[in-house]
Amino acid sequence: QLDQQTDSLKTAIRKSTENEKELSNMVREYRQNLEKRDELILTFIDSMVVTYQNMDLDALQEIEDYDKASRIKTNDALKLIHDISEENIQILKRNASKLQVDDYMRMAEVNHQFQAMWNRLGDKIHEVYEGNNADMLAENINGNLTEWNNLLQTNTVDAMKNYFAQQGIETNAFESADEFNTALHSYLDRKIKESRDNRSEENYSDLQQFKEFWNRVEVQWTSNLAQANVLSQEQTSKLNQKVDEWTQIAQPRSNNILVYLLGGSVLLAVALGVMLIREKKTNGSA
Incomplete structure (x- = not known):
């Protein structure tokens, strides 16, 4: 009886794992399809710019006796722009739980363009x-x-909450872009104070964890966060000053001692080398 229960449990676990993998693959495939769709939208934007930016409506009116009665009745471009904007809203509403910060940063660029x-x-x-x-x-x-x-702003903030939870970055709770900015400042202020009061391995580890996130902000996301109305470039710059301050003081004292010892060893080796060279020269002269 116990063996049967064990086998049943193993089977259930295996099926659950398979289902999770299948769901994960479906989500990944969906995100890839969204990325391709965004690329198509950017291509469409380029084609609209090429078609319309140099169009002279006055000249067109003279050539075709342009008036209400003879206007083009096919609303293809206008309808397509309308449909794209409608669909983008539905994507953001339906798929908030499936998308990650990277997805929203890409969407912010598409939205901006x-x-x-x-x-x-x-x-x-x-x-x-x-x-x-x-x-x-x-x-x-x-x-x-x-x-x-x-929606892009709201969903990006929610995705940041999930990202921080996954990365173990423990900020105060935030529900909006303003609260997100405040939470980051509070977190950095707290960590800077911890470093000043008692530099520790734990604090230094928190810094390394946070900098993995912040490096992505600096290298990839600064303009996208501004486009999504989550963090302006000025806000990012002020936060970056605090990250730099934390970086300068966070290294544990034990690490500093090792650096000093290593530096002292190098200086001692150089001094001994100089003394040996001088001694050889002295012996040679004698």
């Missing part, structure tokens, strides 16, 4: 592709971009 394209070319796209629902589509796009920005 997409909004810049619309701000720059939206009026031309609207004017050329006029139809019965063109005004409604343009208005919806503006609303979608605002919602897209808000």
